[in-house]
Amino acid sequence: MSQKRQLLIDTALELFYQQGINSIGINEVLKQSGVAKRTLYSHFDSKEALILAALEQRHQVFISWFSQQISQVSNANEMIEAVFDALASWFNGCAEPLGAFKGCFFINTSAEFSDQNSATFHFCQAHKQAIKTAINTQLPTINAELVDTLCLLKEGAIVSVQLLGNATYVIALSKRNAKAVMASLN
Protein backbone atom coordinates (compact mmCIF):
# COMPACT_ATOMS: atom_id res chain seq x y z
CA MET A 1 0.00 0.00 0.00
CA SER A 2 1.59 3.21 -1.21
CA GLN A 3 1.97 6.28 0.98
CA LYS A 4 0.64 8.52 -1.76
CA ARG A 5 -2.39 6.32 -2.16
CA GLN A 6 -3.15 6.61 1.54
CA LEU A 7 -2.57 10.36 1.49
CA LEU A 8 -5.03 10.71 -1.37
CA ILE A 9 -7.66 8.69 0.49
CA ASP A 10 -7.18 10.68 3.69
CA THR A 11 -7.38 14.01 1.89
CA ALA A 12 -10.37 12.97 -0.21
CA LEU A 13 -12.26 11.66 2.84
CA GLU A 14 -11.68 14.85 4.79
CA LEU A 15 -12.84 17.06 1.90
CA PHE A 16 -15.71 14.82 0.82
CA TYR A 17 -17.05 14.53 4.35
CA GLN A 18 -16.75 18.20 5.22
CA GLN A 19 -18.02 19.66 1.94
CA GLY A 20 -19.85 16.92 0.09
CA ILE A 21 -18.59 14.70 -2.70
CA ASN A 22 -20.15 16.62 -5.58
CA SER A 23 -18.73 19.88 -4.28
CA ILE A 24 -15.17 18.59 -4.37
CA GLY A 25 -13.39 18.06 -7.69
CA ILE A 26 -10.40 15.84 -8.29
CA ASN A 27 -8.26 18.93 -8.67
CA GLU A 28 -9.11 20.10 -5.17
CA VAL A 29 -8.01 16.77 -3.73
CA LEU A 30 -4.75 17.03 -5.69
CA LYS A 31 -4.13 20.59 -4.60
CA GLN A 32 -4.74 19.84 -0.90
CA SER A 33 -2.67 16.66 -0.92
CA GLY A 34 0.12 17.98 -3.13
CA VAL A 35 -0.03 14.83 -5.25
CA ALA A 36 0.16 14.86 -9.05
CA LYS A 37 -2.86 13.98 -11.16
CA ARG A 38 -0.98 11.23 -12.94
CA THR A 39 -0.28 9.55 -9.60
CA LEU A 40 -3.92 9.64 -8.61
CA TYR A 41 -4.96 7.94 -11.81
CA SER A 42 -2.29 5.31 -11.42
CA HIS A 43 -3.83 4.33 -8.07
CA PHE A 44 -7.51 4.80 -8.92
CA ASP A 45 -9.34 4.16 -12.16
CA SER A 46 -11.73 7.05 -11.69
CA LYS A 47 -13.17 9.49 -9.20
CA GLU A 48 -15.73 6.87 -8.27
CA ALA A 49 -12.97 4.46 -7.29
CA LEU A 50 -11.54 7.14 -5.02
CA ILE A 51 -14.98 7.75 -3.53
CA LEU A 52 -15.38 4.06 -2.76
CA ALA A 53 -11.93 3.97 -1.18
CA ALA A 54 -12.87 6.97 0.98
CA LEU A 55 -16.12 5.27 2.01
CA GLU A 56 -14.19 2.10 2.86
CA GLN A 57 -11.72 4.10 4.93
CA ARG A 58 -14.49 5.89 6.82
CA HIS A 59 -16.24 2.59 7.39
CA GLN A 60 -13.14 1.01 8.89
CA VAL A 61 -12.34 4.01 11.08
CA PHE A 62 -15.92 4.41 12.26
CA ILE A 63 -16.53 0.74 13.03
CA SER A 64 -13.22 0.49 14.82
CA TRP A 65 -13.92 3.60 16.91
CA PHE A 66 -17.49 2.55 17.66
CA SER A 67 -16.58 -1.01 18.63
CA GLN A 68 -14.03 0.35 21.05
CA GLN A 69 -16.60 2.69 22.59
CA ILE A 70 -18.95 -0.20 23.39
CA SER A 71 -16.28 -2.79 24.18
CA GLN A 72 -16.81 -2.66 27.97
CA VAL A 73 -20.56 -3.14 27.76
CA SER A 74 -22.03 -6.19 29.45
CA ASN A 75 -25.77 -5.49 29.64
CA ALA A 76 -28.57 -3.57 27.97
CA ASN A 77 -28.44 -0.52 30.18
CA GLU A 78 -24.71 -0.11 29.75
CA MET A 79 -25.19 -0.40 26.01
CA ILE A 80 -27.64 2.49 25.97
CA GLU A 81 -25.23 4.65 27.95
CA ALA A 82 -22.21 3.67 25.87
CA VAL A 83 -23.86 4.18 22.49
CA PHE A 84 -25.17 7.64 23.24
CA ASP A 85 -22.10 8.75 25.16
CA ALA A 86 -20.11 7.80 22.08
CA LEU A 87 -22.45 9.73 19.82
CA ALA A 88 -22.26 12.72 22.16
CA SER A 89 -18.48 12.84 21.93
CA TRP A 90 -18.72 12.56 18.13
CA PHE A 91 -21.29 15.38 17.92
CA ASN A 92 -19.11 17.58 20.11
CA GLY A 93 -16.03 16.95 18.00
CA CYS A 94 -14.27 15.05 20.76
CA ALA A 95 -14.06 11.76 18.89
CA GLU A 96 -10.58 12.17 17.51
CA PRO A 97 -10.56 9.62 14.68
CA LEU A 98 -13.83 10.97 13.28
CA GLY A 99 -13.02 14.65 12.90
CA ALA A 100 -15.45 17.56 13.14
CA PHE A 101 -19.07 16.41 13.05
CA LYS A 102 -20.85 16.93 9.74
CA GLY A 103 -23.57 14.30 9.98
CA CYS A 104 -23.12 10.72 8.88
CA PHE A 105 -20.89 10.43 5.81
CA PHE A 106 -22.96 7.49 4.59
CA ILE A 107 -26.32 9.21 4.97
CA ASN A 108 -24.94 12.29 3.25
CA THR A 109 -23.44 10.26 0.44
CA SER A 110 -26.67 8.34 -0.05
CA ALA A 111 -28.44 11.66 -0.48
CA GLU A 112 -25.95 12.68 -3.15
CA PHE A 113 -26.00 9.33 -4.98
CA SER A 114 -29.63 8.41 -4.65
CA ASP A 115 -29.53 5.81 -7.39
CA GLN A 116 -30.38 2.69 -5.42
CA ASN A 117 -28.33 0.48 -7.73
CA SER A 118 -25.05 2.35 -7.40
CA ALA A 119 -22.08 0.78 -5.66
CA THR A 120 -21.98 3.85 -3.46
CA PHE A 121 -25.52 3.34 -2.20
CA HIS A 122 -24.92 -0.34 -1.47
CA PHE A 123 -21.85 0.54 0.51
CA CYS A 124 -23.87 2.92 2.67
CA GLN A 125 -26.42 0.20 3.36
CA ALA A 126 -23.68 -2.24 4.32
CA HIS A 127 -22.22 0.24 6.77
CA LYS A 128 -25.52 0.63 8.64
CA GLN A 129 -25.87 -3.14 8.74
CA ALA A 130 -22.37 -3.48 10.16
CA ILE A 131 -23.11 -1.08 13.02
CA LYS A 132 -26.17 -3.10 13.94
CA THR A 133 -24.08 -6.28 13.93
CA ALA A 134 -21.45 -4.67 16.15
CA ILE A 135 -24.07 -3.80 18.77
CA ASN A 136 -25.65 -7.24 18.55
CA THR A 137 -22.33 -8.98 18.98
CA GLN A 138 -21.42 -7.08 22.12
CA LEU A 139 -24.68 -7.88 23.91
CA PRO A 140 -24.74 -11.02 26.10
CA THR A 141 -28.24 -12.00 24.96
CA ILE A 142 -30.11 -11.40 21.73
CA ASN A 143 -32.42 -8.40 22.01
CA ALA A 144 -33.59 -7.33 18.57
CA GLU A 145 -36.02 -4.75 19.92
CA LEU A 146 -33.24 -2.96 21.78
CA VAL A 147 -30.77 -3.10 18.91
CA ASP A 148 -33.27 -1.83 16.35
CA THR A 149 -34.37 0.89 18.74
CA LEU A 150 -30.79 2.02 19.27
CA CYS A 151 -30.18 2.16 15.53
CA LEU A 152 -33.41 4.04 14.90
CA LEU A 153 -32.62 6.59 17.61
CA LYS A 154 -29.03 6.85 16.42
CA GLU A 155 -30.09 7.87 12.91
CA GLY A 156 -32.61 10.29 14.35
CA ALA A 157 -30.05 11.85 16.66
CA ILE A 158 -27.45 12.24 13.89
CA VAL A 159 -29.87 13.97 11.54
CA SER A 160 -31.45 16.12 14.26
CA VAL A 161 -28.12 17.40 15.52
CA GLN A 162 -26.80 17.93 12.01
CA LEU A 163 -29.75 20.15 11.17
CA LEU A 164 -30.65 21.85 14.43
CA GLY A 165 -27.70 21.29 16.73
CA ASN A 166 -28.53 21.00 20.46
CA ALA A 167 -26.47 17.83 20.83
CA THR A 168 -26.65 17.60 24.61
CA TYR A 169 -30.43 17.73 24.72
CA VAL A 170 -30.86 15.28 21.83
CA ILE A 171 -28.51 12.77 23.48
CA ALA A 172 -30.34 12.99 26.82
CA LEU A 173 -33.68 12.60 25.07
CA SER A 174 -32.42 9.57 23.14
CA LYS A 175 -31.21 7.90 26.32
CA ARG A 176 -34.53 8.43 28.10
CA ASN A 177 -36.25 7.09 25.02
CA ALA A 178 -34.17 3.91 24.84
CA LYS A 179 -34.56 3.30 28.56
CA ALA A 180 -38.32 3.69 28.29
CA VAL A 181 -38.30 1.00 25.62
CA MET A 182 -36.27 -1.30 27.88
CA ALA A 183 -38.69 -0.71 30.74
CA SER A 184 -41.62 -1.58 28.48
CA LEU A 185 -40.08 -4.97 27.62
CA ASN A 186 -40.61 -6.37 31.11
Next chain:
Amino acid sequence: MSQKRQLLIDTALELFYQQGINSIGINEVLKQSGVAKRTLYSHFDSKEALILAALEQRHQVFISWFSQQISQVSNANEMIEAVFDALASWFNGCAEPLGAFKGCFFINTSAEFSDQNSATFHFCQAHKQAIKTAINTQLPTINAELVDTLCLLKEGAIVSVQLLGNATYVIALSKRNAKAVMASLN
Protein backbone atom coordinates in the same frame (compact mmCIF):
# COMPACT_ATOMS: atom_id res chain seq x y z
CA MET B 1 -48.16 34.06 -10.69
CA SER B 2 -47.43 32.73 -14.14
CA GLN B 3 -48.35 29.23 -15.28
CA LYS B 4 -44.87 28.70 -16.71
CA ARG B 5 -43.32 29.70 -13.44
CA GLN B 6 -45.38 27.13 -11.59
CA LEU B 7 -44.62 24.47 -14.19
CA LEU B 8 -40.91 25.12 -13.76
CA ILE B 9 -41.16 24.80 -9.99
CA ASP B 10 -43.20 21.58 -10.21
CA THR B 11 -40.79 20.02 -12.69
CA ALA B 12 -37.70 21.13 -10.80
CA LEU B 13 -39.06 19.81 -7.50
CA GLU B 14 -39.88 16.41 -8.97
CA LEU B 15 -36.44 16.06 -10.57
CA PHE B 16 -34.50 17.54 -7.65
CA TYR B 17 -36.27 15.33 -5.14
CA GLN B 18 -35.99 12.11 -7.13
CA GLN B 19 -32.42 12.51 -8.37
CA GLY B 20 -30.74 15.12 -6.20
CA ILE B 21 -30.19 18.78 -6.93
CA ASN B 22 -26.58 18.50 -8.06
CA SER B 23 -27.45 15.69 -10.46
CA ILE B 24 -30.04 17.80 -12.28
CA GLY B 25 -28.94 20.62 -14.54
CA ILE B 26 -31.04 23.55 -15.63
CA ASN B 27 -31.21 22.05 -19.10
CA GLU B 28 -32.86 18.90 -17.79
CA VAL B 29 -35.55 20.95 -16.07
CA LEU B 30 -36.13 22.85 -19.31
CA LYS B 31 -36.31 19.68 -21.39
CA GLN B 32 -38.78 17.97 -19.05
CA SER B 33 -40.99 21.02 -18.69
CA GLY B 34 -40.79 22.12 -22.33
CA VAL B 35 -40.10 25.69 -21.25
CA ALA B 36 -37.48 27.91 -22.91
CA LYS B 37 -34.32 28.85 -21.09
CA ARG B 38 -35.02 32.53 -21.57
CA THR B 39 -38.35 32.11 -19.77
CA LEU B 40 -36.73 30.38 -16.82
CA TYR B 41 -34.26 33.20 -16.38
CA SER B 42 -37.01 35.79 -16.63
CA HIS B 43 -38.72 34.18 -13.63
CA PHE B 44 -35.65 33.21 -11.60
CA ASP B 45 -32.36 35.01 -11.19
CA SER B 46 -30.34 31.83 -10.96
CA LYS B 47 -30.50 28.11 -10.36
CA GLU B 48 -30.31 28.80 -6.65
CA ALA B 49 -33.46 30.90 -6.84
CA LEU B 50 -35.20 27.97 -8.52
CA ILE B 51 -33.92 25.63 -5.81
CA LEU B 52 -35.29 27.89 -3.10
CA ALA B 53 -38.65 28.08 -4.89
CA ALA B 54 -38.72 24.27 -5.09
CA LEU B 55 -37.89 24.00 -1.37
CA GLU B 56 -40.65 26.51 -0.58
CA GLN B 57 -43.12 24.52 -2.68
CA ARG B 58 -42.17 21.25 -0.99
CA HIS B 59 -42.43 22.91 2.40
CA GLN B 60 -45.96 24.16 1.70
CA VAL B 61 -47.14 20.85 0.26
CA PHE B 62 -45.60 18.81 3.05
CA ILE B 63 -46.84 20.97 5.91
CA SER B 64 -50.30 21.10 4.41
CA TRP B 65 -50.42 17.32 3.92
CA PHE B 66 -49.00 16.63 7.37
CA SER B 67 -51.32 19.05 9.16
CA GLN B 68 -54.27 17.38 7.52
CA GLN B 69 -53.06 13.94 8.60
CA ILE B 70 -53.00 14.97 12.26
CA SER B 71 -56.01 17.28 12.18
CA GLN B 72 -58.35 14.82 13.97
CA VAL B 73 -55.95 14.20 16.83
CA SER B 74 -57.14 15.09 20.33
CA ASN B 75 -54.69 13.35 22.66
CA ALA B 76 -51.13 12.03 22.87
CA ASN B 77 -51.90 8.46 21.88
CA GLU B 78 -53.84 9.49 18.83
CA MET B 79 -50.95 11.74 17.86
CA ILE B 80 -48.51 8.85 17.93
CA GLU B 81 -50.80 6.78 15.73
CA ALA B 82 -51.54 9.62 13.33
CA VAL B 83 -47.93 10.71 12.87
CA PHE B 84 -46.61 7.25 12.10
CA ASP B 85 -49.60 6.21 10.02
CA ALA B 86 -48.97 9.30 7.95
CA LEU B 87 -45.29 8.44 7.60
CA ALA B 88 -46.20 4.87 6.65
CA SER B 89 -48.39 6.03 3.80
CA TRP B 90 -45.63 8.37 2.63
CA PHE B 91 -43.00 5.61 2.76
CA ASN B 92 -45.30 3.30 0.79
CA GLY B 93 -45.93 5.91 -1.87
CA CYS B 94 -49.59 6.29 -0.93
CA ALA B 95 -49.35 9.94 0.11
CA GLU B 96 -50.45 11.46 -3.18
CA PRO B 97 -49.20 15.04 -2.83
CA LEU B 98 -45.72 13.84 -1.83
CA GLY B 99 -44.90 11.51 -4.72
CA ALA B 100 -42.66 8.43 -4.56
CA PHE B 101 -40.64 8.30 -1.34
CA LYS B 102 -36.99 9.27 -1.68
CA GLY B 103 -36.19 10.32 1.86
CA CYS B 104 -36.76 13.82 3.19
CA PHE B 105 -36.07 16.47 0.56
CA PHE B 106 -34.74 18.78 3.25
CA ILE B 107 -32.37 16.27 4.80
CA ASN B 108 -31.12 15.32 1.35
CA THR B 109 -30.66 18.93 0.35
CA SER B 110 -28.81 19.72 3.58
CA ALA B 111 -26.40 16.92 2.75
CA GLU B 112 -25.79 18.41 -0.71
CA PHE B 113 -25.43 21.99 0.55
CA SER B 114 -23.65 21.45 3.80
CA ASP B 115 -22.51 25.04 4.15
CA GLN B 116 -24.29 26.04 7.35
CA ASN B 117 -24.59 29.65 6.25
CA SER B 118 -26.35 29.01 2.96
CA ALA B 119 -29.96 30.07 2.44
CA THR B 120 -30.68 26.49 1.45
CA PHE B 121 -29.49 25.11 4.77
CA HIS B 122 -31.47 27.66 6.77
CA PHE B 123 -34.58 26.76 4.85
CA CYS B 124 -34.14 23.11 5.77
CA GLN B 125 -33.81 24.04 9.42
CA ALA B 126 -36.95 26.15 9.27
CA HIS B 127 -38.90 23.26 7.76
CA LYS B 128 -38.02 20.92 10.62
CA GLN B 129 -38.98 23.61 13.10
CA ALA B 130 -42.33 24.10 11.37
CA ILE B 131 -43.18 20.39 11.63
CA LYS B 132 -42.51 20.50 15.35
CA THR B 133 -44.76 23.53 15.70
CA ALA B 134 -47.54 21.81 13.77
CA ILE B 135 -47.49 18.86 16.17
CA ASN B 136 -47.34 21.13 19.20
CA THR B 137 -50.28 23.20 18.03
CA GLN B 138 -52.55 20.20 17.51
CA LEU B 139 -51.98 18.80 20.99
CA PRO B 140 -54.43 19.90 23.72
CA THR B 141 -51.70 20.27 26.34
CA ILE B 142 -48.01 21.11 26.05
CA ASN B 143 -45.88 18.00 26.07
CA ALA B 144 -42.36 18.83 24.95
CA GLU B 145 -41.01 15.37 25.70
CA LEU B 146 -43.58 13.75 23.42
CA VAL B 147 -43.14 16.25 20.61
CA ASP B 148 -39.36 16.03 20.65
CA THR B 149 -39.54 12.24 20.80
CA LEU B 150 -41.87 12.15 17.81
CA CYS B 151 -39.55 14.39 15.81
CA LEU B 152 -36.49 12.36 16.77
CA LEU B 153 -38.17 9.09 15.81
CA LYS B 154 -39.53 10.63 12.63
CA GLU B 155 -36.05 11.58 11.41
CA GLY B 156 -34.75 8.16 12.38
CA ALA B 157 -37.57 6.41 10.55
CA ILE B 158 -37.13 8.47 7.39
CA VAL B 159 -33.40 7.80 7.18
CA SER B 160 -33.70 4.13 8.13
CA VAL B 161 -36.35 3.41 5.52
CA GLN B 162 -34.53 5.43 2.89
CA LEU B 163 -31.40 3.34 3.37
CA LEU B 164 -32.66 -0.11 4.32
CA GLY B 165 -36.36 -0.15 3.44
CA ASN B 166 -38.54 -2.30 5.69
CA ALA B 167 -41.05 0.50 6.19
CA THR B 168 -43.72 -1.56 7.94
CA TYR B 169 -41.35 -2.82 10.60
CA VAL B 170 -39.74 0.57 11.18
CA ILE B 171 -43.15 2.21 11.62
CA ALA B 172 -44.31 -0.43 14.11
CA LEU B 173 -41.04 -0.10 16.02
CA SER B 174 -41.36 3.69 16.13
CA LYS B 175 -44.91 3.47 17.48
CA ARG B 176 -43.90 1.06 20.25
CA ASN B 177 -41.00 3.35 21.02
CA ALA B 178 -43.14 6.48 21.31
CA LYS B 179 -45.73 4.68 23.43
CA ALA B 180 -43.04 3.42 25.77
CA VAL B 181 -41.94 7.02 26.26
CA MET B 182 -45.52 8.07 27.03
CA ALA B 183 -45.85 5.24 29.55
CA SER B 184 -42.64 6.34 31.23
CA LEU B 185 -43.98 9.87 31.76
CA ASN B 186 -46.56 8.78 34.34
Next chain:
DNA sequence: AATAAGGTAGACAGACTTGTATACTTTTGT
Protein backbone atom coordinates in the same frame (compact mmCIF):
# COMPACT_ATOMS: atom_id res chain seq x y z
C1' DA C 1 -55.47 47.39 -35.02
C1' DA C 2 -51.57 48.48 -32.18
C1' DT C 3 -48.69 47.77 -28.47
C1' DA C 4 -46.67 45.57 -24.54
C1' DA C 5 -45.81 41.46 -22.14
C1' DG C 6 -44.48 36.99 -22.17
C1' DG C 7 -42.86 33.04 -24.63
C1' DT C 8 -39.80 29.99 -28.06
C1' DA C 9 -35.51 28.30 -30.11
C1' DG C 10 -31.04 27.77 -30.05
C1' DA C 11 -26.30 29.58 -30.49
C1' DC C 12 -22.59 30.69 -27.58
C1' DA C 13 -19.39 32.56 -23.88
C1' DG C 14 -16.87 31.26 -20.00
C1' DA C 15 -16.00 28.54 -16.41
C1' DC C 16 -16.05 24.41 -14.60
C1' DT C 17 -15.47 18.89 -14.77
C1' DT C 18 -12.89 14.22 -15.43
C1' DG C 19 -9.47 11.82 -17.47
C1' DT C 20 -5.27 11.35 -20.91
C1' DA C 21 -0.80 12.49 -22.88
C1' DT C 22 3.98 14.09 -22.88
C1' DA C 23 8.34 14.81 -20.91
C1' DC C 24 11.04 14.92 -17.00
C1' DT C 25 12.67 13.66 -12.08
C1' DT C 26 13.05 11.05 -7.87
C1' DT C 27 13.12 6.96 -5.21
C1' DT C 28 14.08 2.23 -4.35
C1' DG C 29 15.68 -2.66 -4.67
C1' DT C 30 19.06 -5.60 -6.10
Next chain:
DNA sequence: ACAAAAGTATACAAGTCTGTCTACCTTATT
Protein backbone atom coordinates in the same frame (compact mmCIF):
# COMPACT_ATOMS: atom_id res chain seq x y z
C1' DA D 1 25.67 1.45 -9.77
C1' DC D 2 21.82 0.93 -12.42
C1' DA D 3 17.38 -0.35 -13.93
C1' DA D 4 12.58 -0.37 -12.77
C1' DA D 5 8.99 1.72 -10.39
C1' DA D 6 6.78 5.62 -8.82
C1' DG D 7 6.07 10.49 -8.84
C1' DT D 8 5.92 15.56 -10.73
C1' DA D 9 4.22 19.19 -13.61
C1' DT D 10 1.39 20.74 -16.85
C1' DA D 11 -0.97 20.99 -21.20
C1' DC D 12 -5.02 19.49 -23.33
C1' DA D 13 -9.19 16.85 -25.06
C1' DA D 14 -13.92 16.34 -24.51
C1' DG D 15 -17.44 16.91 -21.95
C1' DT D 16 -20.36 19.25 -18.44
C1' DC D 17 -22.49 23.28 -16.34
C1' DT D 18 -24.84 28.10 -15.76
C1' DG D 19 -26.25 32.12 -17.65
C1' DT D 20 -26.54 35.64 -21.79
C1' DC D 21 -27.70 36.98 -26.31
C1' DT D 22 -30.13 37.45 -30.72
C1' DA D 23 -34.14 36.98 -33.39
C1' DC D 24 -38.56 35.68 -33.82
C1' DC D 25 -43.46 34.44 -32.36
C1' DT D 26 -47.99 34.49 -29.56
C1' DT D 27 -51.32 36.38 -26.81
C1' DA D 28 -53.80 39.86 -24.23
C1' DT D 29 -55.46 44.38 -23.38
C1' DT D 30 -56.67 48.72 -24.64
